[in-house]
Amino acid sequence: MGEQVHNRLAMVRAERKVSRQSLAEAVGAHYQTIGYIERGQYNPSLDLALKISKFFGLPVEALFSLEPFRPLTDEVYGRNQP
Numbered sequence: 001m002g003e004q005v006h007n008r009l010a011m012v013r014a015e016r017k018v019s020r021q022s023l024a025e026a027v028g029a030h031y032q033t034i035g036y037i038e039r040g041q042y043n044p045s046l047d048l049a050l051k052i053s054k055f056f057g058l059p060v061e062a063l064f065s066l067e068p069f070r071p072l073t074d075e076v077y078g079r080n081q082p
Contacts, residue, residue, distance in 0.1 A: 002043065006065045010038040011072075012056055027051040 013023060013034075020038075024031040029048060036042035044052065044064070053060040 003066060004040055005043040005049075006040070006068050007037060007044075008063055008069055009034070009052065012058070012063060013038075016056065023052070023055065026055050 020031040020034040024034050037044050049060055049064050
């Protein structure tokens, strides 16, 4: 499969209260594909990653990365905060 693409798709989808099915319909994918992407079992094509990013109104790098994302608590509160 090549290098794993890390993502925050499940978190953003839950935050926005968007079902896998409705996201899949909006971007022209199967709802199971969305689940595979969320679990890291499938890397989205560039086309699909861009469509998903556009759907949420976020830059693609906010959703997908070649490096693991830092936990949001680290990003928001700082690495060594309780």
